[in-house]
Amino acid sequence: MTDTHEHDATPPWDAAQVTLISKELAPGVFAVMPDDVFDKDHVATTAGFVIGDKGVLVVESMLNGDLASQLIGLVRRETSKPIRFLVNTSYHGDHAYGNFLFPDSTVVIQHPATKKYMDENFENDRTFMLTLMGRNKGIERVQPRTADLTVADKVSIDLGNRIVEVHHFGFAQTPGDLVIWEPTAKVLWVGNMIQAPSPALPWLLEGRHKDTIDTLTRVRDFLPDDATIIPGHGRPMRPADIEFPLRYLRELDSAVRLAIAEGRSVEATLEAVDMHHYGEYSLFDWAHCTVNVPAAYQHLAEAREAPAR
Numbered sequence: 001m002t003d004t005h006e007h008d009a010t011p012p013w014d015a016a017q018v019t020l021i022s023k024e025l026a027p028g029v030f031a032v033m034p035d036d037v038f039d040k041d042h043v044a045t046t047a048g049f050v051i052g053d054k055g056v057l058v059v060e061s062m063l064n065g066d067l068a069s070q071l072i073g074l075v076r077r078e079t080s081k082p083i084r085f086l087v088n089t090s091y092h093g094d095h096a097y098g099n100f101l102f103p104d105s106t107v108v109i110q111h112p113a114t115k116k117y118m119d120e121n122f123e124n125d126r127t128f129m130l131t132l133m134g135r136n137k138g139i140e141r142v143q144p145r146t147a148d149l150t151v152a153d154k155v156s157i158d159l160g161n162r163i164v165e166v167h168h169f170g171f172a173q174t175p176g177d178l179v180i181w182e183p184t185a186k187v188l189w190v191g192n193m194i195q196a197p198s199p200a201l202p203w204l205l206e207g208r209h210k211d212t213i214d215t216l217t218r219v220r221d222f223l224p225d226d227a228t229i230i231p232g233h234g235r236p237m238r239p240a241d242i243e244f245p246l247r248y249l250r251e252l253d254s255a256v257r258l259a260i261a262e263g264r265s266v267e268a269t270l271e272a273v274d275m276h277h278y279g280e281y282s283l284f285d286w287a288h289c290t291v292n293v294p295a296a297y298q299h300l301a302e303a304r305e306a307p308a309r
Helices: 065-078 093-101 112-133 209-222 239-261 266-272 284-308
Strands: 020-026 029-034 047-051 056-059 083-087 107-110 154-158 163-167 179-182 187-191 228-231
Touching (some): 020 065, 029 228, 047 065, 047 187, 065 093, 093 112, 209 239, 239 266, 239 284, 266 284
Parallel strands (some): 083 107, 187 228
Antiparallel strands (some): 020 029, 163 179
């Protein structure tokens, strides 16, 4: 994650209480999710793995060694084949901190921006994650491990009679967002570019909501209607479900543009852009008010001023 925005004192989930489960979506294709994924609108990190004749590709490595060990255990329950590849969808610690626990022979795959961020900012990011998630959750024992292979656009990986594609469609929550596509099973892991299905909202931790709209639109257009999406922190969803975060972001854009045009300050914009009809989300006050409205205001205000410079 990023230290651009402060979080409240309550962690979004307790890393010491997470039990991971796997669900086979198609032969050899598994989603990995917290066991409460169908009970809440925001849970701990999701992951997954794909088994081919020659080996396994794992998606995400989780927040700490304990959760990474659970994930590896779920893989080992299905196969003894080597874990040949590990893909991180972003630099966020709950998606990439467990890398160190995977075998040395496993090829870690990240976007170049993700590798650069982790190489240059790991200790600062760890400090932020300790503040966000709490101490004594295994974060103190994490060791940095970054990409052996970087993917700036697309790569196809042959696992043996099974091809898995890794794509970069553009900025959605970080500059290095990757998605992982298994075309035969039609399963796509998207990381935090989609937090969870409705009523969950996007988290504009690094702003750029217009880029997020464009990227989510490209992802939606890429997918067949019957594809399965594994979001970053929620239950499986369908491509049609992407319309919910897109609608929210478009409404946010329009409302904040109007507030700026009326000369409102960011504080007055927060009052005007309450968008309470999205308030069913359990993290609405933090995501919408603390993060998204100020981020959209800053982005649009800077764009408005740019021609005069």
